[in-house]
Amino acid sequence: MNFSDIDFLIIGSGKSATTWLQMQLQSDPAVYMPDPEIHFFSRNYDRGEDWYLSQFDNAGLGKTIGEKSNSYLDAPDAVPLIKRHLHHVKLIAQLRNPVERAYSNYCMRFRRGELGADIESYLKPSLAGHTRLLSSGKYANYLQSFVDHFGREKLLFLFFEGVAGDPEGQMSQVRAHLGLRQYPLTSDGGKKVKDKTAPNVPAELSKRLGWMKPIVRPLRGTAPFETARGWLAREIHYPPLTDDLRYRLIDYYRPSITALEELSGQSVSHWYGPSD
Structure with a gap:
């Protein structure tokens, strides 16, 4: 396995159904993707090139090969490292309303016992400069760097709403981007891969x-x-995202959403929510 054998990367965003995207691609016998997120260009670069390539099974040779690591989107050094080793690679970014993504991320960490019930202390915009929980939702800042290094044609912009609203259309875009033939969705292709409402062990x-x-x-x-x-397992009762906090987060993300629309050429005006 060589770097030249790797055809694509799913670079994020987290909490945006990228696992669903990976599962759909893995169901296609023409595609090979390792299961775990490798995070090589963001967290594990010091493990070396041989370690990275060893994460891919040689059984994938001859197939369209890729990997998913959501940390690539906003990791400071990931873009130049990816460019160094995978200058030919195609990129896929699937994005979610940043307010909903931040709240979903908070709920995940609350479920794990990593964050407390005072949601305001974690999601208020005045903390944005100090926490990745909020700053990672400013997608345009990070994606501009990918466009600058790889060109706009190498990057496919997808949105979370397409998974539930038009899953077949979502995957058709992916397959066209990767040069794959059409392939049917898995039998549960319209279902969520992860559901925060499901009972969990406390x-x-x-x-x-x-x-x-x-x-x-x-x-x-x-x-x-x-x-x-x-x-x-028990049903988990999450602290709610209040309207007041939601409106403040919408205002915080508004400039980034506008920049994303310009960069992607697609409207996500519905992300502005009821504040408009």
Whole structure:
């Protein structure tokens, strides 16, 4: 496996159904993608080129090969490193309303026990300069760098709404961008891959049972495992995103949304929400 064998990267954004996108591509026998997010150009570059290439199975040779690492979108050094090794690569960015993305990210970390219930202390715009939770939603700032290095034609802009509203059309755009033949969606192609409303094992209990994870990992997905997990899982009640906080976040992201529309050539005016 060589760098020249890698054809495309899904660069983000996080919490924007990029896992759905990956699963649709992996279902196509003409495509090869490794399962984990490798994060080589953003977090693991010091592991070396051989480590990166070892993440790809040689069984993928002869297929359209790519990987998904959402951290590439806003990592400061990712763009020049990608350009250095993968100057030929095609890029896909799937983006979500930045207010909804920030709230979804907050809920994920709240579910894990990483953030507390005082949502204002994590999502108020005055914190934007100090937290990636908010700053990573200023997509245009990061995507302009990709356009500058690779050219506009190498970058496909997709939007989260297309996954639920027109999943077949969404994938048709991806396949055209990658030069792939059309291929049917998976049987659950219209469903969410991850659902924050699903019951989860409470964070504190999960931490206490952490020592068991290596033991039960081979059982994941089996009926006994899912039954036991069902006994422990509870519905999670998330702190709500208030209208006042939503309006302040819309105002914070407004210049970036406008810049994204100019860069992508597509309107996302519905992201401005009820404040308009």
